[in-house]
Amino acid sequence: MTRLAEYITAAFILSLRAQHPDELPQTWEDLSAIVNARVGYGVEQSPLRAGVELAREWGLAEIYEDQYAGDSLDFRSLHKTDYIIKVQSSVLDQAFRGGYGWLQRVFSNPAFWIDLDRQVDGLSAKAIQDSEAPASDRVVTFSDNQVDDLERQTTEVIDAVAGRNQIGDDPGLREILLGQLRAGRELIRVGSVKLFVLQVTLIDALSYLSRRYEKEAIGALASALLSVLLKQIGLDN
Numbered sequence: 694m695t696r697l698a699e700y701i702t703a704a705f706i707l708s709l710r711a712q713h714p715d716e717l718p719q720t721w722e723d724l725s726a727i728v729n730a731r732v733g734y735g736v737e738q739s740p741l742r743a744g745v746e747l748a749r750e751w752g753l754a755e756i757y758e759d760q761y762a763g764d765s766l767d768f769r770s771l772h773k774t775d776y777i778i779k780v781q782s783s784v785l786d787q788a789f790r791g792g793y794g795w796l797q798r799v800f801s802n803p804a805f806w807i808d809l810d811r812q813v814d815g816l817s818a819k820a821i822q823d824s825e826a827p828a829s830d831r832v833v834t835f836s837d838n839q840v841d842d843l844e845r846q847t848t849e850v851i852d853a854v855a856g857r858n859q860i861g862d863d864p865g866l867r868e869i870l871l872g873q874l875r876a877g878r879e880l881i882r883v884g885s886v887k888l889f890v891l892q893v894t895l896i897d898a899l900s901y902l903s904r905r906y907e908k909e910a911i912g913a914l915a916s917a918l919l920s921v922l923l924k925q926i927g928l929d930n
Contacts, residue, residue, distance in 0.1 A: 696747065697805075698746070699782055699785065700799055700800075701743060702747045702751075702784075703787075704728050704788070705748075706771060706785065706788075707732075708727050708730075709771055712727070714769060717768045717769065724741060728741075732793055733800070753768070754768050755770075797865070798872075801871070801875070803876040803880065833885070833887075833925075837884075842921070847877060847878040848878065850874060850914050853911040854870055854874065854911065857911070870901065874894075874898050876894040876895070877891060877894040896923075898915075899918055900919060902915035903915040
């Protein structure tokens with residue numbers, strides 16, 4: 694059975710291939726930013742750590758811990774030419790064949806985030822053992838009425854985005870945002886989901902739309918939904 698961490702690992706391996714050795718990320722924040730820039734989806738630390746732990750098993754990464762400096766990531770092994778031959782992963786093979794477009798299809802599929810939400814505890818148990826889980830790992834729950842209202846508002850935003858020929862300057866951004874919005878809607882329908890999953894799908898997409906189209910109707914819809922959503926999950930302060 695394919696470990697979901699393999700998709701996360703494939704995303705950052707593909708993203709880091711073009712990085713100069715001196716420009717490889719050393720922090721979780723920098724790694725997430727690079728994946729977001731190249732694949733279109735940011736990944737929170739808990740699932741990202743699970744992916745890096747898997748890369749460590751494959752001999753492609755290392756994590757150095759320090760009580761003052763925090764974690765330092767080392768991806769220099771990625772520049773060894775023979776690592777692809779040594780790693781046996783159908784997910785990684787498909788990612789190299791399909792590129793960023795393939796990964797975007799994976800991450801825009803609501804089922805991936807739902808499955809990741811269910812399994813992330815097991816994936817990252819080693820990483821967070823004996824420590825307090827980060828705030829992004831907490832579960833948020835919606836009542837039936839909240840689900841109905843959020844689903845309706847999310848559908849309105851989806852219809853508005855789908856009605857535009859293009860979003861921003863990137864021709865592929867519209868489809869990425871639609872994937873995030875639809876994934877977020879499916880997660881809300883479940884009624885209970887980890888916060889980080891909402892952050893990398895619905896919240897991320899709404900935040901972009903509210904900033905990019907601040908003075909347009911689509912921005913107003915996104916901003917209104919974002920405000921309601923953040924209030925209901927306790928992030929409106």
